[in-house]
Amino acid sequence: MAAPAQAVTRGCWPTGMDWYRAVWAVLLSAALAGCASAPSADAAPPEPSPSAFTLDIDAPPALAALLQQHLDAQRLRAVPDLTRSELLRIETTLPTQARDLLATQGYFSPLIQVALSPPEIQPPRLHLQVQPGPRTTIEAVDLRLDGPDPERTERLVTEVRRQWRLPEGAYFTQAAWDEAKREALRTLQQRDFARARLVASRADIDPERARATLHLHWDSGPAIRLGPAQVEGAQRYPDEQALRWAERAGLRAGLPYDETLLLAAQRQLTQSGLYDSAFVLLADDGPPDALPVRVQVREAPRQRLQIGLGLSTDSGVRLSAEYTHLRLPGLDWRLDTRLRWTQKDTIVGLEGISPLDGQGWRQRLGWQAEAQRDEPRTRTQQWRWTREQPGLRLDRALFVQWDTSTERRAGAAPERASGLGAGWTWTRRAFDDLDDPRHGYGLVAELGAGWTRTPEQRPYARARARALLLWSPADDSRGQRLALTLEGGAVWAAAGARVPASLRFWAGGDGSVRGYAPRSIGAPGDGGAPQAARLLALASLEWQRPWRHDGALTPWELALFVDGATAGDRWSARESALGVGAGLRYRSPVGPLRADLAYAVRDRRWRLHLGVGFVF
Structure with a gap:
């Protein structure tokens, strides 16, 4: 969509009080124009346009709602001055459209009758009567996966069958069939075979028996192993920090591809506090046995101040303030300071946190003071040094x-x-x-x-x-x-x-x-x-x-x-x-x-x- 053109005025720009007068003139003109165009409160609302014809649908409620929403005849009702021949053409095409819509819900042998009222009846009436017949159920499911490792592909097919949305005996619908195909392909792509693809799919329908046989054929593609990780978007923090946090989630080169590993690495990066967002995904190109991993990060602001007001059923009104400096000059440590006041206690804290080292460990040095105002009135202080190895799971x-x-x-x-x-x-x-x-x-x-x-x-x-x-x-x-x-x-x-x-x-x-x-x-x-x-x-x-x-x-x-x-x-x-x-x-x-x-x-x-x- 093109950007709106901007008018360019040549000459003298209003200055001083003239500038204010020009602005007020524009606003006043806009207000008057709005009042002139606004309808009067006493004006009667416009009458709806009469329909060219009336469409009556006689079908089970769920199917009647489907037909009313999607039949072309509903849209054509708004067309004025339809001739008799045009109405007859709508009467002729209506059964085909209704049959196609019913097929999406698993009804492949409906009885459909359409009747157009005589010319002397105005406005004309179209009456659609539907007897859907038996609903088609799944009789058999044929799943096939081609891949380099028959044993592994057989395990994957077993997993797909376990999660399959349309088992034998279930009703067939087009929406469920499409969703089942998408979920099955996603299951195949979650581990080992990120490049799996659907080769062919077919639903064989037997309308006389109201039975369906489903066929799906996939190609697993090559087994994928993770290659070296490449960090994108890092500015203040070295790439090693992002890689070390991803490794704390289990992401390492040489491992078989597992989507849960990439998602865990994303979560670990965002929970580190250094990054506002992170995306970990496979590169588009590379050898399957060492496919590079792209680690895209957006760093958090170096300094952040948060002030909060809340209410708790345990402690009443709560006021809080937190100041964070993610990289202290000359030390590269993170500094967290916090103050929390409630009706029952006050907490003040200060903590410094070092970056992760090569083994995934970091240091924390903190002080906290707390005053409890309920009985017994208690004041505590704690100095604490910690050497920790953080992780999502451990x-x-x-x-x-x-x-x-x-x-x-x-x-x-x-x-x-x-x-x-x-x-x-x-x-x-x-x-x-x-x-x-x-x-x-x-x-x-x-x-x-x-x-x-x-x-x-x-x-x-x-x-x-x-x-x-x-x-x-x-x-x-x-x-x-x-x-x-x-x-x-x-x-x-x-x-x-x-x-x-x-x-x-x-x-x-x-x-x-x-x-x-x-x-x-x-x-x-x-x-x-x-x-x-x-x-x-x-x-x-x-x-x-x-x-x-x-x-x-x-x-x-x-x-x-x-x-x-x-x-x-x-x-x-x-x-x-x-x-x-x-x-x-x-x-x-x-x-x-x-x-x-x-x-x-x-x-x-x-x-x-x-x-x-x-x-x-």
Whole structure:
């Protein structure tokens, strides 16, 4: 489309007050023209043009809607002054068009009658009567794949059959046939054979028996192996950084082609924080046994400031500010600073993160201070050095940290504690989808040990583990599943040793025991108020089932759940809590949106929990 021409005025441009007068003159002229052209409020709306003829369709409702939408006769009704001969021509062509449309839905032997009203009836009427007859079903499916490795191609054909949309006994429709062909080719191209192509396809229809036999023939093309990766678009960061992040997702030269590897590399690059977007795809040309990989990146701004305002059911009003510098001059480290204020706490943090080294490890050096305003009023600080190897599926890290805490209870002297410790963490994510998983499992383990420093030196050890299992029956077409969460933590130290509060455990709130406020489940304390516990055990069981409408899955889901936890400094003196409830889920592009209404059995009150996304 050509750009609109621009008028060029030669002479003197208005200056001073003349410039304002010229602008106001243009605006006033436009307003007057709009008023002149606008219809009067009292004016009657124009009458619709009469139809040249009336079309009556007598057919089952679903087929009648199809015919009304796509028949040419519907469009021709708007043509004025149709002659009798033109109407007779429409009557003659109508059965052929209707038969073609019915064939797309699997009706290949319909009975169709068309009648045109006598000339004396005005406006003329066309009556279309349809008896669709039996609907065609799939009798057999013939799938064939030619390729260099018969054993591998046979496995691929088996996989295509497993996911095939039109199995024997299913109704044949043209839309389903086209979609099944596209999905089958996509399945073949996802692994090993990126250049697979459809050689021939045929649907043999037997109208008398209302049966269809489907034939598909593909050529796999050569088996593809990944070649060297080539980075495009990098400016501030060296190409090695993009390649190292892609390798953390498993992308390496010499591996058989797997589309999931390329998608994982894209995700890993965007999650690194260095790139706003990333695309990882095969090059157009190259040897099949070493086909180059193109890594296209768009770097994020070097500096970014984010200010947020929110509302949480757990902590009330939330204000936040985050400043990020992705490449500190002279150091090349990333700097993250954050401030978060809520009605219940304030958090201030500062962290430096190094680039990935050749083995995929990086350093983190951070400080964080937190002030909790609910009872007991707690202030904590933590200095932490971490050497970690991040990844989408597997994270591991070694750390050394210094913790301090001050706990104040009404009518009691403040309790101060500090400790120096070291430890190891390990995280495994084996979900089918990292944003909105349907099945799989996740595991987190942490082990640490150290010495308390205030008020006296005592050794301590700390362990924490968390597991999430998503399970759905393989033969259940309704999509229901179970989510089981188990969590446990323990701090071992002498009875009189003061372990910093940031090393002990709380329960309650979204992601823990729903129905309770955060930090409301802990060890029994003096005066009845809970305190951070040395021992914690938590379990949650949730049943999830998608909603269906007219037999099709919708993005909405129903959930029923029961959560429970027990916490204390000794198992003989602990506090337990149970929460039950129901919730709604909505599968959005940014992840699942959650709304849970939970009842706290211990406190005998209801609480609403809202959340978005999936994080493990």
